[in-house]
Amino acid sequence: GDSVTQMEGPVTLSEEAFLTINCTYTATGYPSLFWYVQYPGEGLQLLLKATKADDKGSNKGFEATYRKETTSFHLEKGSVQVSDSAVYFCALSGFSNDYKLSFGAGTTVTVRA
Amino acid sequence: DGGITQSPKYLFRKEGQNVTLSCEQNLNHDAMYWYRQDPGQGLRLIYYSQIVNDFQKGDIAEGYSVSREKKESFPLTVTSAQKNPTAFYLCASSAAGRSGNTIYFGEGSWLTVV
Numbered sequence: 001g002d003s004v005t006q007m008e009g010p011v012t013l014s015e016e017a018f019l020t021i022n023c024t025y026t027a028t029g030y031p032s033l034f035w036y037v038q039y040p041g042e043g044l045q046l047l048l049k050a051t052k053a054d055d056k057g058s059n060k061g062f063e064a065t066y067r068k069e070t071t072s073f074h075l076e077k078g079s080v081q082v083s084d085s086a087v088y089f090c091a092l093s094g095f096s097n098d099y100k101l102s103f104g105a106g107t108t109v110t111v112r113a
Numbered sequence: 114d115g116g117i118t119q120s121p122k123y124l125f126r127k128e129g130q131n132v133t134l135s136c137e138q139n140l141n142h143d144a145m146y147w148y149r150q151d152p153g154q155g156l157r158l159i160y161y162s163q164i165v166n167d168f169q170k171g172d173i174a175e176g177y178s179v180s181r182e183k184k185e186s187f188p189l190t191v192t193s194a195q196k197n198p199t200a201f202y203l204c205a206s207s208a209a210g211r212s213g214n215t216i217y218f219g220e221g222s223w224l225t226v227v
Contacts, residue, residue, distance in 0.1 A: 032213040043119075043203055043218040044156075051213035089155065093216070098161075099207075100146065100171070101216050105155040 002027040002097040006090045006104030013080055013111050021075040021107045023064075023090035031094030033057075033066055033073040034101070038087045047075075047088070080111045116140065117219035119204050125227050126191070126198065134189045134222045136204035145187035146205040146216065149173060156203065162187055163209065191224060199226050 007022040025033065032051045036044040048057030053068035064075045073090060090104040117138045126132045138145065144163045148156040158171030162181040176195025181187055187206075191198045201223055207216040 034215075036218075041221075043117075043220045044205075045218070046215050049213070049215065093214070098163075098169075099144070099214065100158055100161055101156075101205075103156045 002031065002092055002094060002102050004090050004092055004102055004104040006088075007107055008105070010108040010110060013109070015081060015111055015113055016079045017111075019075070019077045019080045019084070019109065021088055021090075021109070023073045023075065023104060025071050025073065025090075025092050027071075027092055027094055027097075029095055030068075031092040031097075033064070034091045034093065035062070035064055035073070035075050036089045036091060036103075038089065038106070040086075044089065080109075082111050082113050085109060085111045117204055117206055117217060119202075119219035119222050121222060122220070123223045123225075125225050127227060129193045131190055131192050132224065134191070134202055134204075134224070136187045136189065136219060138185055138187075138204075138206045138217075138219075140206055140217065141184070142206035142217075143184070143209040144207045144216075145181065146207075147171075147177075147179065147187070147189045148203045148205065150201040150203060150221075159189065159202075198224055200224060 034049045035047040037047045048059045050057040050066035056065045062077045087106045089106045091101045120135045146161040147159040160179040162168035178190045204219045207214045
């Protein structure tokens with residue numbers, strides 16, 4: 001079945017550092033790919049998404065590019081802030097999984113001032 | 114404001130009790146979902162519904178039940194058959210199933226067995 005594998009955490013960074021969280025997927029066909037963010041004690045919020053190969057999703061300084069050749073959707077941010085401390089989830093959705101979201105395990109990111 | 118409302122935020126259950134978590138959305142979405150979140154395990158799908166009066170089991174449906182009598186409502190009952198119900202439960206919704214549709218989440222409900 002469809003699945004997502006993302007980089008295990010936790011990840012601890014200093015403010016203004018560069019952040020990368022790796023995400024690779026296995027799916028039949030051409031799924032849509034998502035990054036969600038979860039702040040402590042809250043639900044998930046959509047951070048960005050891409051619906052076809054070579055699409056780049058971006059939001060709040062975060063970016064991810066849908067790479068079909070490497071089945072990847074790595075999340076990057078050039079200069080993190082303390083407010084970026086959260087859990088980040090990579091996910092996919094497609095015809096082969098009935099358009100439900102299949103999630104990675106999540107990566108906890110802590111940014112220190 | 115449009116969104117997904119889950120209640121209660123915190124719930125305590127005694128051994129052997131059934132409890133029901135409420136989920137209401139005013140986004141006019143056809144599809145609704147229930148996920149369970151345990152520390153370090155990501156999110157796992159319990160049940161989902163793509164249309165009123167119809168629903169399907171997800172990956173971990175045992176010990177749970179749902180109903181979808183109205184488009185805007187998708188309550189989840191955690192039955193006494195669920196052996197380890199302590200977790201964070203998230204309700205979500207989306208427009209009708211199509212690749213690329215964003216799934217929106219509620220704020221979640223914490224269930225603790227005492």
